[in-house]
Amino acid sequence: MNSMPPVEGKETTMEELQDYSGPLMRGLKSRESLDVFSKDAIVRMIAGASKLYLGSEGGFYTVVRKRFGEQLANEMDREVLLDRAAPQIVSRLRNAFDIRGDDVASFLKFLQIEPLLAINIAEFELKDEDRGLVTVHRCRALEYWERHGENGLQKNACGIHASGLRQAACSFNPHMSVRALTLPPRHITMGNPGRNKPPIACQWEVAMSEQ
Amino acid sequence: MQELSDYSGEFKPDLKLEDFSKDMLRKYLQEVSKLYLLIGGIWYNHARDRFSERTAEELHWEFWETLGGVHEINRPRVALDIWGHDVEAVLKWVQVDPGVGLIFDVDCELKSKDLGILTIKDCNALRYYERHGDRGLLESACGLDCWGFPKGIRRFHPDLSMKCLKVPPRQSPDEPACIWEVRMDPSHSSLVNPDLPEYAQKAAAKADWDLPLR
Numbered sequence: 119m120n121s122m123p124p125v126e127g128k129e130t131t132m133e134e135l136q137d138y139s140g141p142l143m144r145g146l147k148s149r150e151s152l153d154v155f156s157k158d159a160i161v162r163m164i165a166g167a168s169k170l171y172l173g174s175e176g177g178f179y180t181v182v183r184k185r186f187g188e189q190l191a192n193e194m195d196r197e198v199l200l201d202r203a204a205p206q207i208v209s210r211l212r213n214a215f216d217i218r219g220d221d222v223a224s225f226l227k228f229l230q231i232e233p234l235l236a237i238n239i240a241e242f243e244l245k246d247e248d249r250g251l252v253t254v255h256r257c258r259a260l261e262y263w264e265r266h267g268e269n270g271l272q273k274n275a276c277g278i279h280a281s282g283l284r285q286a287a288c289s290f291n292p293h294m295s296v297r298a299l300t301l302p303p304r305h306i307t308m309g310n311p312g313r314n315k316p317p318i319a320c321q322w323e324v325a326m327s328e329q
Numbered sequence: 330m331q332e333l334s335d336y337s338g339e340f341k342p343d344l345k346l347e348d349f350s351k352d353m354l355r356k357y358l359q360e361v362s363k364l365y366l367l368i369g370g371i372w373y374n375h376a377r378d379r380f381s382e383r384t385a386e387e388l389h390w391e392f393w394e395t396l397g398g399v400h401e402i403n404r405p406r407v408a409l410d411i412w413g414h415d416v417e418a419v420l421k422w423v424q425v426d427p428g429v430g431l432i433f434d435v436d437c438e439l440k441s442k443d444l445g446i447l448t449i450k451d452c453n454a455l456r457y458y459e460r461h462g463d464r465g466l467l468e469s470a471c472g473l474d475c476w477g478f479p480k481g482i483r484r485f486h487p488d489l490s491m492k493c494l495k496v497p498p499r500q501s502p503d504e505p506a507c508i509w510e511v512r513m514d515p516s517h518s519s520l521v522n523p524d525l526p527e528y529a530q531k532a533a534a535k536a537d538w539d540l541p542l543r
Binding site: 137138139141142143144146147148149152153155157158159160161162163164165166167168169170171173174175177178181182185194197198202203206207210211214215216217218223224226227230231233236241242243244 | 335336337339340342344346347351352353354355356357358359360361362363364365366367368369371372374375376379388391392395396400401404405407408409410411412417420421424425427428430431432434436437438439
């Protein structure tokens with residue numbers, strides 16, 4: 119009880135844990151000893167934390183809407199996410215991953231690790247030095263809104279997302295622009311799910327404009 | 330293939346998280362965890378600016394009741410297969426919870442099978458409140474824990490109790506932020522600790538009121 123997994127000699131690494139179903143390790147510290155877990159376990163933890171982060175974005179909106187109505191909730195959501203949160207999110211993640219460039223490739227790199235995009239199934243293509251394409255095939259948030267018939271919330275959130283992408287691109291380079299090529303709502307054909315692949319959630323073009 | 334220690338190199342269209350080193354993934358996990366807490370704090374501040382402290386607090390607590398009390402309890406358990414129903418399982422969950430152990434410096438001591446002590450030695454959120462002299466946010470957030478922790482851990486077992494032994498404010502930065510007793514307590518004794526500040530007693534009393542008795 120209360121011990122770390124065995125360390126076999128100085129140079130060897132600790133035995134990797136695939137989960138935390140075993141006994142409590144009192145010495146487990148997030149800053150120092152999370153590497154007792156396997157990479158796969160840490161990736162699962164990241165997915166869990168990212169889903170909580172997604173929930174935190176929608177959660178407060180929901181309680182404000184319940185009490186004060188959709189219009190005020192939409193307005194506050196925009197102010198919270200775009201004016202107050204987004205600049206911190208962009209700078210924290212760029213620092214953490216050391217993404218320093220100001221070109222389209224650097225922006226695509228940022229989008230790949232942005233937690234709300236990273237938990238979706240998305241494709242990132244660099245068509246050429248000045249043009250990239252982002253296709254979100256499956257979006258967890260959109261699927262939630264579709265399941266719950268939350269059309270107003272979907273419209274508001276996708277609108278904020280579009281503004282957020284433009285704002286983030288601009289913070290990389292004022293000449294970079296983001297244009298939506300496809301946006302929800304989408305028409306999903308009911309029937310054999312194997313035969314009717316659902317349409318993509320959204321698609322974006324990232325481009326460097328003429329300077 | 331060489332593991333990436335950051336993403337300063339070239340764009341990889343087929344990037345997977347597994348391409349990064351464990352150390353980078355750990356850093357990323359901590360960043361995501363901080364963003365998770367950050368959003369709630371920003372919303373609280375914005376609601377306080379627009380409405381009042383009291384309304385902001387009501388919204389804040391309502392927000393965390395579901396997100397913290399349900400999802401924050403379940404996600405880490407699912408990720409790491411923590412399915413025990415005892416004090417030990419609660420302490421393990423705390424260590425890997427994005428809202429606690431992944432961003433704060435915690436010590437989880439299992440005194441016996443039915444008793445554990447959680448000490449949050451260093452809390453980024455408390456340091457923020459202290460830096461900004463924001464007593465309102467401190468009392469809202471720390472009171473929220475006095476109410477939310479005991480409710481949340483009932484998801485592990487209906488007889489589990491989490492009583493606060495110490496909360497902020499603190500006299501010196503060397504003091505731990507807060508200390509909690511996690512106990513298997515079939516008698517469901519009161520969570521109110523008369524030694525704590527009034528805000529914490531009120532929050533614990535609210536938890537007493539909300540929780541079912543045996």
